[in-house]
Amino acid sequence: MRWCSSSAFHLLRCVRLRLCSRRGQNRLPLWIREIWAYMRLLAKSLYFNSLTDSDVVFDSVFEPVFLTVDYVTRWFGLVFVYLVVILTSSIVGIAYVVLLPLILNTYSPPWIAWHVCYGHWNLIMIAFHYYKAANTSPGYPPTEKHDGPVVSVCKKCIIPKPARTHHCGICNRCILKMDHHCPWLNNCVGHFNHRYFFSFCLFMTLGCVYCSISGRNLFLDAYNALETHYQTPAPPYTFKDKMIHKSIIYMWVLTSTVGVALGALTFWHAVLISRGETSIERHINSKETKRMAKWGKVYRNPFNYSRLNNWKIFLGVEKRSHWVTRVLLPSAHPPHGDGLTWAVFPVKKDLIPV
Secondary structure, eight states, X not given: OHHHHHHHHHHHHHHHHHHHHHXXXXXXXXXXXXXXXXXXXXXXXXXXXXXXOHHHHHHHHTHHHHHHHHHHHHHTHHHHHHHHHHHHHHHHHHIIIIIHHHHHHHSOHHHHHHHHHHHHHHHHHHHHHHHHHHHSOOOOOOSSOOSSOOOEEOTTTOXXXXXXXXXXXXXXXXXXXXXXXETTTTEEEOTTXXXXXXXXXXXXXXXXXXXXXXXXXXXXXXXXXXHOOOSSOOOOOOHHHHXXXXXXXXXXXXXXXXXXXXXXXXXXXXXXXXXXXXXXXXXXXXXXXXXXXXXXXXOOOTTOOOHHHHHHHHHTOOSTTHIIIIIISOOOOOXXXXXXXXXXXXXXXXXXXX
């Protein structure tokens, strides 16, 4: 038994020595091994700690794509603004040149007063809120040292970030209570112009729905006049008549399409406002909810002050008359707070008693 065990040990030692000698003969050159070690280090750097997840890897891989999109959006911002102004002006021109004479000639005085009053009120609200949303600064955190609370440091700006502050790659700076960068405004939507942005979307949707509903019969008549195949000779439409019909079709199709798309966006933002969160915070809160659910805990949004309070804070309503003067009429009042500090989990009562 002792002889067998010593022989087996000697055999294993010989095999090990031969493998080591072969491994030394087939060893790769030093420069190849250095490149291979560097590639392995790069691969491990993608998951070097427990905080790195699939989102970080995705952002790293698609960083060139994001930079290209940010660059294009930054340079085409004015093009989108001009497009909004041109399309809106074309609808207003058709309303004045084509629809208003028809209303004055066919409708009763009460209906004429309704259309004239509502149409001009809606137009004023759209123009006012779009101008304010595009030209009002969304709010930026201070670049110098301050005593306000901060939650992190921006890895791109290298400055302290207050709560609800995020970095915009297109504007290339941090934005207070950032919701998103809107190319149609050529501006970020943040703490100081969020209300203007939402009000513009709301009143633009109402205006599109108003034009679509009130111009439906005119659209059907114009479409039938241009597309009907007559067995008898067609009515002698002049060039002016054809242009009027095409203008009505263009107005109805554009307002109906924009009304549906923008209405869905407005509804989504209304849901976010009711929950006390922005578009970015919706993504963050969703991830936090799933993460804490794994630990058997429930995540609460610290900036959700109840549905009614969220709307009061967002609209700046401090008394009952403000529902008219600050919501239904143009108002340039500043938002609640400075965007640097936020109350967390207030007591269950109205933050702004009305």
